[in-house]
Amino acid sequence: MEILTLAAKIGAYALMTGVLLFALGVVALRNLFHSALCLAAALIGIAGLYLFFRADFLAAVQILLYVGAVMTVIIFAIMLTEHLSGKTTIQHNRQSLPAFLGIAALVTVIAKVILQTPWPVTQKALGAHTSVEGIGTALMTVYVFPFEVISVVLIAALIGAVIIAKRENPS
Amino acid sequence: MSGAGCGKEYGKFVKKSVPFFGWGVLCGLWVTLKNFITSYFRKPDEGGIFTVQYPEECLPDFEASRNFPFLVYDETPEKPRCVACGICERECPVKCIHVLMAKDENGKPLRRPAAFDIDYSLCMNCGNCEEVCPFNSIFMDHEHKIAAYDRKDLMRPMQKLLKSNSYFHSIRPRDAEAIDRAIKEAAEKKKAAVPAKPAPSPEAPKS
Amino acid sequence: MTLIPVEHVLIFSLLLFAIGLYGTLTRRNIIGILISIELMLNAANINLVVFAKTTSLSPETGQVFAVFVIAIAAVTVAVGLAIVLALYRSRKTIFADEVHLLKW
Amino acid sequence: MVSLFREKTQRADGQVLEINFGPQHPSTHGVFRLHTLVDGETIREVKPVMGYLHRNQEQISENLTYTGFIGFTDRMDYINAIPNNFSFVLAAEKLAGIEVPERADHIRIIMAELARIVNHMAVVGFLLNDLGAAFTPLLYAFRERELILDIFEDLTGSRMMCNYFRIGGVKSDLSEQHLATIKKMAARLPKFLDEFETLLTNNEILCMRCQNTGILSPETAVNSGITGPALRASGVNYDIRKTDRYSLYGRFDFKVPLGKTGDVYDRYYVRILEIRESLNILRQAVAALPRGEFINKKTAAFIRSPRNFKPPVGEAYARTESPKGELGFYILSDGTPQPWRCHARAPSLINLSALETMCVGQKIADMMIILGSIDIVLGETDR
Amino acid sequence: MIFDPVFIRLKALFLDLCARFFPEWVVMLASIVISAVVILVMGPVIMMYLTLLERKLLGRIQNRYGPNRVGIWGLLQPVADGIKMFIKEDIVPAHADKIIHLLAPVVTVVPSLMVFLVVPFGNGMTAVNLNIGILYFVAISSITTIPIFMGSWASRNKFSVLGGMRAAAQMISYEAPMTLAIVPVIMASQTLATATIVESQGGGFGMNWFIFTPWGLLGFIIYFFCAIAECNRPPFDLPEAESELIAGFHTEYSGMKFALFYMAEYMNAFTLSAIAVTLFLGGWQGPFLPSWIWFFGKTFLLVCVMIWFRGTFLRFRVDHLMGFAWKFLLPLSLINILIAGLWFLTPAIAAWALTAGLVVASFFVFVKLNKTFVPEKRTYVLAD
Known part of the structure; x- marks a missing residue:
């Protein structure tokens, strides 16, 4: 049976490198439409990762919300703003070198911190498989206040987006 | 001018009111369902399936239907009725008939066509040539399978155009008898009046 | 979950966050910036889930917070793109460095 | 471009x-x-x-005899050839002062009304096909249209290119057997029309799509010269069969359906009512068909020798109510067997002028059905 | 019923066979591979014979025969279509974005195949019994907007961009009512897993399928309309409306790529009606016949209803489409959740009367609210 676990491990690492590659695609590609599609692929990869962590409710929500809704809005925006000819202008501004150096420094610092701290991995948590019912009850009992606040924020965003994007109808 | 008021307002043609929102659509669904079910057992002429499986079955041709012209000969293809007078060539609206009168060795015109071509790719099946021909020699055929790989094949020479009088009887029985009767009468009148100047060309009353 | 040590996943989400940050800083197109912000939010989400699975007492908290983060991300995209559309309609351009009325 | x-x-x-x-x-x-x-x-x-289908027909008519050109008028409004023949022959008769025997006139009206039914069924079928009903209404309409086209083929020799009218009458007589098939068809058509109406007239989606789209007000319709069902759908009572009473239309009593708002829905439903009225006229004409010859004796000879038909110098304009609108032929003759100038007033071309006023402000999907509802045929527009 | 688990026994037999020769993990792998292969074979075959079924039924509605030249009753017609699609030249427009143009058909087919994972074909015959079954189905069916965008944007042609925009707008606005129409079913069966949903509808000679409850009927109607909209079939086939946009987002596709789009559309139609059967028509529950015959019978019945709709309905316009979803179906589905809640709280008899009355009342209230949808009454003058 350990072959299957080995296969799962290799699968997880492959998935992670895949997501990183797609993320690089998002940042580096000149054509905006291609980078949006790379983001979609990265999000699906991350949903796969959640499945690997046996958080299947979250994987489904991630695909439903991110890939289904957020990506569609982004592609709508791309379609409305880019004219069909699609001649790609330069996509990166001048600060790319200083930004790269700064981020590299940040990464080394945080990586050192991650590798040194002894993460308290408790055996009990590993076994527990969070089911959909668990999340449902948590949402409705412990986190009911943030749940209501989120719905208010969503309504506010909805109305705000409509007002900003609404075109004053031509007379 | 606007006649909205001047006619009697017919209540009958007020569009029927719809009991509830989805009613019209449900009636439409009922009509298609009814057609679907009855298509299995209704006879073709009252609304059943009337498709004809073309290559195997074929719709019977109507007698008067006109497709492409053809020449008639009485006994042998060498003696067609046509006398190469050229009236049909002149009257054809699309100019698709070309006639050449035969000449014997010392140049005297014979009353026979040497060449009679009809360009089937130009012909529009109007049937004028059949009407204007004084010698009842050109008629409209029923045969419509004339597809060809090359436009040159559609230029029909005389040999291909000539068809026997019996074929003419087979496709258009009524017209054929009327014309034969007219020709027989004209022949007797001519025999009876042989001493006198031959009668003018026989008037074929079109039935 | 015991298959992969926690550190590897954290390194992975750190790299993802770094790529997102790089994208936000260097892209000229505002939609490109919004896309990179999405990447950063996702990196944070992965951390939430991993910590919930390995270290916390009640395993659902991580996933519930992840759901809230996804909702917030949807809000940012919706409002951000509404602004982008209004901007495109009035200025015909959506390049961040060309929209510089406040700069003198 | x-x-x-x-x-x-x-x-x-x-x-x-x-x-x-x-x-x-x-x-x-x-x-x-x-x-x-x-x-x-x-x-x-x-x-x-426009102009993609221009075949220069009016120029061709100048070196063809009158009988020769009748074959060409079939190809103008190629959905139904009879109304084209009708107005050309009427113009030629008015030019040469030839009167038409009773039986010929009745046969002409029977054929004209059959052609109107054929055209309206095709138009309504294609309009609904644009609306997306996956061919079902079109094929129901065509199932009935086949019967009429068989009558045309049996009588005139060809389903659509009839070339049947001649100056002074018609080419061949209407036999008893033809009358029987016409009566059988006339008996069966109302049953089909009711089924067609239950399928469509109250259909919510049809009403949503067609009501209040492409509204043509009576004033703009009259000003831009629209004629035919499109004009009557806007409420203007103008039908040449009623105003001119040409041929024998004076003898038959029939109604002219008028709409009120003049949108796509009214144009669709006015055509369905017109089919019913045409059936009405057809029954009366078939009942009142007298005996007698089917073509004026003098002009019968011209069929055999079209060159002898030399109308006097002068001009004539005759118009008839074709299913698409007022179709008129203006013929200028210089005494020779060929007309000097022959111009056709095509209703499709003039009905197109109102297309822009109807389409501005509507959606793309509506533009297609507005175009379908004013019923244009490119053969007639470009001639 | 000996026929019922025939496929399960077949698979078990095969697994014992290979258990003798191979180690333990190969057997586990084999069982996954078997169900995967069955789905990968069954999907396209179902799609092929759905196209034939559609052309035959449409023919019969329109008083003509369907295809009957290839094979006895035209049974080999799908094979002929398949060969035709292989042979046809695959045209890629000059300015098109080559990679995305190639990728779009692939990305359409993948989600429609993945949905088969969750469909309960028979008693114990679900490929993978995920405990988030229905949520997985909703998530995967929400991905289908992305390939439509890819297809329309990559072809660089105005018609396909318009078609793409319309398709995406339609997909999103019909996803909301569909998801909300599923909620009452989850409330009734207390679980997301499809197999247990079907089990909770068992017994009583089919009388306690969910469709026989007022909220179930309303939910089924809403779900069915959204399912038709989701797979772009008439009366919602606006994105590829031939009369306006030629073929919408797959205008520039031909040959095998077009076949993939075509296959995805029909597989979507099959899976969406399969899920409709699972949720509302009691999946494989049925008195005598084996379970999978019940399932396939009901699904094909629903697909025939979709084909029947295609033969009768006209096409919606874009704003009607949106209005119908947001102003009519969405409020109805929200009210439906309320009604389902009342249904579980009130005792039996009162529950029936109350909920049935509420369902009818809400239908008429929302019809009144959407004045534009109700057709006007027209009068016609017959002047002389």
Whole structure:
């Protein structure tokens, strides 16, 4: 049976490198439409990762919300703003070198911190498989206040987006 | 001018009111369902399936239907009725008939066509040539399978155009008898009046 | 979950966050910036889930917070793109460095 | 491709697209281009571009005899040839002062009304096909239309290119057997019409799509010279069969259906009512068919020798109520067997002039059904 | 019923066979591979014979025969279509974005195949019994907007961009009512897993399928309309409306790529009606016949209803489409959740009367609110 676990491990690492590659695609590609599609692929990869962590409710929500809704809005925006000819202008501004150096420094610092701290991995948590019912009850009992606040924020965003994007109808 | 008021307002043609929102659509669904079910057992002429499986079955041709012209000969293809007078060539609206009168060795015109071509790719099946021909020699055929790989094949020479009088009887029985009767009468009148100047060309009353 | 040590996943989400940050800083197109912000939010989400699975007492908290983060991300995209559309309609351009009325 | 709207697309804000609903588009009923300026889904401007099917028919008529040209008039409004023959022959008779025997006139009216039914069924069928009913109403309408086309083939020799009318009468007589099939068809058609109406007239989606789209007010209709069902759907009571009473239309009593708002729905339903009225006339004409010859004795000879038909010098204009509108033929004769000038007043061309006023502000999907509802045929528009 | 688990026994037999020769993990792998292969074979075959079924039924509605030249009753017609699609030249427009143009058909087919994972074909015959079954189905069916965008944007042609925009707008606005129409079913069966949903509808000679409850009927109607909209079939086939946009987002596709789009559309139609059967028509529950015959019978019945709709309905316009979803179906589905809640709280008899009355009342209230949808009454003058 350990072959299957080995296969799962290799699968997880492959998935992670895949997501990183797609993320690089998002940042580096000149054509905006291609980078949006790379983001979609990265999000699906991350949903796969959640499945690997046996958080299947979250994987489904991630695909439903991110890939289904957020990506569609982004592609709508791309379609409305880019004219069909699609001649790609330069996509990166001048600060790319200083930004790269700064981020590299940040990464080394945080990586050192991650590798040194002894993460308290408790055996009990590993076994527990969070089911959909668990999340449902948590949402409705412990986190009911943030749940209501989120719905208010969503309504506010909805109305705000409509007002900003609404075109004053031509007379 | 606007006649909205001047006619009697017919209540009958007020569009029927719809009991509830989805009613019209449900009636439409009922009509298609009814057609679907009855298509299995209704006879073709009252609304059943009337498709004809073309290559195997074929719709019977109507007698008067006109497709492409053809020449008639009485006994042998060498003696067609046509006398190469050229009236049909002149009257054809699309100019698709070309006639050449035969000449014997010392140049005297014979009353026979040497060449009679009809360009089937130009012909529009109007049937004028059949009407204007004084010698009842050109008629409209029923045969419509004339597809060809090359436009040159559609230029029909005389040999291909000539068809026997019996074929003419087979496709258009009524017209054929009327014309034969007219020709027989004209022949007797001519025999009876042989001493006198031959009668003018026989008037074929079109039935 | 015991298959992969926690550190590897954290390194992975750190790299993802770094790529997102790089994208936000260097892209000229505002939609490109919004896309990179999405990447950063996702990196944070992965951390939430991993910590919930390995270290916390009640395993659902991580996933519930992840759901809230996804909702917030949807809000940012919706409002951000509404602004982008209004901007495109009035200025015909959506390049961040060309929209510089406040700069003198 | 020079763009008519080049400067407009640059200046306008928002997503202004310049789309060509090009010559080979599935729903423009033939070769016809709509050069449209579209903002999102709503239409800003429409410029019809025609002339793809111009065959120079009027020039050809100048070196053809009158009988020879009748074959060409079939090809103008190729959906039904009879109304074209009718008005050309009427113009020639008015020019030469030939009167038509009773039986010939009755046969002409029977054929004209059959052609009107054929045309309205085809138009309603194609309009609903544009609306997307996957061919079902079209095939129901065509199932009945086949019966009439069989009558045409049996009588005139060809289903659509009839070439049946001659100056002074018709080419061949209407036998008893033809009358029987016409009566059988007339008996069966109302049953079909009721079924067609239950399928469609109260259909919610049809009402949603067609009501209040492409509204043509009576004033603009009259000013832009629209005639036919499109005009009557806007409420203007103008039917040449009633105003001119040409041929024998004075003897038959029939009604002229008028709409009120003049939108696509009214144009669709006025055509269905007109089919019922045509059936009415057909029954009366078949009942009142007298005996006698089917062509004026003097002009019968001209069939055999068209060159002898030399109308006097002069001009004549005769118009009839073709299913698409007022179809008129103006013939100028210089005494020779060939007309000096022969011009056809094609209703499709003139009905197109109101297309832009109807389409501006509507959606793209509506433009197609508005075009379908005013029922144009490119053979007649471009001649 | 000996026929019922025939496929399960077949698979078990095969697994014992290979258990003798291979180690333990290969057997586990084999069982996954078997169900995967069955789905990968069954999907396209179902799609092929759905196209034939559609052309035959449409023919019969329109008083003509369907295809009957290839094979006895035209049974080999799908094979002929398949060969035709292989042979046809694959045209890629000059300015098109080559990679995305190639990728779009692939990305359409993948989600429609993945949905088969969750469909309960028979008693114990679900490929993978995920405990988030229905949520997985909703998530995967929400991905289908992305390939439509890819297809329309990559072809660089105005018609396909318009078609793409319309398709995406339609997909999103019909996803909301569909998801909300599923909620009452989850409330009734207390679980997301499809197999247990079907089990909770068992017994009583089919009388306690969910469709026989007022909220179930309303939910089924809403779900069915959204399912038709989701797979772009008439009366919602606006994105590829031939009369206006030629073929919408797959205008520039031909040959095998077009076949993939075509296959995805029909597989979507099959899976959406399969899920409709699972949720509302009691999946494989049925008195005598084996379970999978019940399932396939009901699904094909629903697909025939979709084909029947295609033969009768006209096409919606874009704003009607949106209005119908947001202003009519969405409020109805929200009210439906309320009604389902009342249904579980009130005792039996009162529950029936109350909920049935509420369902009818809400239908008429929302019809009144949407004045534009109700057709006007027209009068016609017959002047002389």
